[in-house]
Amino acid sequence: ELKVEQNPLFLSMQEGKNYTIYCNYSTTSDRLYWYRQDPGKSLESLFVLLSNGAVKQEGRLMASLDTKARLSTLHITAAVHDLSATYFCAAPNTGNQFYFGTGTSLTVIP
């Protein structure tokens, strides 16, 4: 089973600040996905990273992938309250079974 770890598990940050969420996975995977989950809701796809060095940006969020280090990052720039949610990364194995990280619960404080 592919292991996916995220840190931190909990993140409380002030509006306007920057921070990075880290996602490590245990075996070779050339793709990495980021999702957002609002409380009591389902998951929404944010980013699809398909190759080493891939970088995707949407608003105040930017995701990157380093397949050699088996590491993906989700960088938050100038956080706003609307970004408060739980963020998950997921990596597929060669059989396209997707394994999710433990999630990072982000709270942005005014």
Added chain:
Amino acid sequence: SQTIHQWPATLVQPVGSPLSLECTVEGTSNPNLYWYRQAAGRGLQLLFYSVGIGQISSEVPQNLSASRPQDRQFILSSKKLLLSDSGFYLCAWRPWGASPLHFGNGTRLTVT
């Protein structure tokens, strides 16, 4: 466009009762289908994965089972629920290629 339907949205069942959760996908054919469970405040655990009718891979041995009687229908079942089966059950689908998973709205199951 493709849509995924999952029902019911919430369910309260006594211990020892049976379970049937249904998921259907519209607007696509031969999707990969997935069942995940999320315990309160926790991450997602992959339960079952299917690449086609009658083809089910089980990730975790437990008292749950899955079936895919039609191309776009995925059913999660149990003959006798345990307290530990409580959680948020999510169905997801994806086409072939590098597309992400697309999730249904989920079923919140409470076993009492």
